[in-house]
Amino acid sequence: MRAVDQPSAPAADEQLADVRRLVTGATQRLLGATIAVTDEQWAAPSRLPRWSRAHVATHLARQADGLTRLVEGAAVGEHRTMYSSREARDAEIEAGARRTGLELQSDLDTTAGRLTEAFERLDHVGPSATTGWTASVEMRNLVAPARLLPLARLFEVELHLVDLDVGHEVSDVDAASAEWLLEWFAFRATARDEFPRVELRASSGFTTTVGSVGGPVVVRGSAPALLGWLTGRTDPDAVEGAGGLRMPSL
Structure with missing residues (x-):
């Protein structure tokens, strides 16, 4: 596992706030685009191989939970992981993909809300090597500052909204979000x-x-x-x- 950082990552408070506003907007678009999806449509294939729309939605919800665990760990100076194992993550997605549309929509909404609340609580934690937005957290095969977690969420929400195939294309991603996501990919x-x-x-x-x-x-x-x-x-x-x-x- 490699620890990395770069100057272009959102470091200043105003940059972090900008990214979080973009996450809020992307989440609202996600919830708005999926509110009318029927049970049959949730069970239909997404644009991702072997995954239905319900798989994608469940993945987004579990990713929000995983990021919330990292944020909560950064708030108290504890090392936490997004998932207990890759196998457990995959099993949760498979099980969650069998749910109704109402359950999926509720899961997307409530997990996104919990993550937002965790971000807000972290604002009140003093920054250090182990706490606050400057704390190191462990994402998938990567150790990085907690301030990058909103960017990780933005990447997932924007691109998986495209993968859900509910009328949103990559061309619909606004330029500001796209530029941040290019930085995240880099x-x-x-x-x-x-x-x-x-x-x-x-x-x-x-x-x-x-x-x-x-x-x-x-x-x-x-x-x-x-x-x-x-x-x-x-x-x-x-x-x-x-x-x-x-x-x-x-």
Whole structure:
């Protein structure tokens, strides 16, 4: 497991507040887009292989619970993990995917609310190496500052809303969110050795570099288009310079 940090991660209070506002907006869109989904539609395939929409919703809810555990640990200076094991996580998702639409919607709503409340409580904890927003927390194969947890949530909500196939596309992600998510992808990729070096240049003027192997290859496009290509949710034709290059998944 690798501990990483980078200057572009949200460090200042106003940056952290901006990301949290984006999380709130994305969560509202998620709940609004799924409120009318029927039981049959929840059971139908999502855009993710082997997962129904109910699998995706359950994953989002359990991810919120996992992040809440990390935030609560940071509040008291305790090391906690998102999940007891990968097997337990997968079993929870499989079991949860058999629920009704009402149960799924309630789970999405209540777990998102608990995470928001945990974020708010952490605001009142003094920062140190073990507590507050500067505390180190253990995410999947990564140790990083707690201030990155809202960004981790934003990534999941925005992209899995696309995966739910309920009318939201990567192109609907606003530019500010997309730029933060490109930073998050670049940040996560620093803990991996197989990512080719790619310089992302958004039409807004935003730039970041992903990976360290070879290159660099320069890829251009709007921030949402770059996000879609980087995460395998849009074709390489949506951006310029990607050619046949496909990035590994996180």
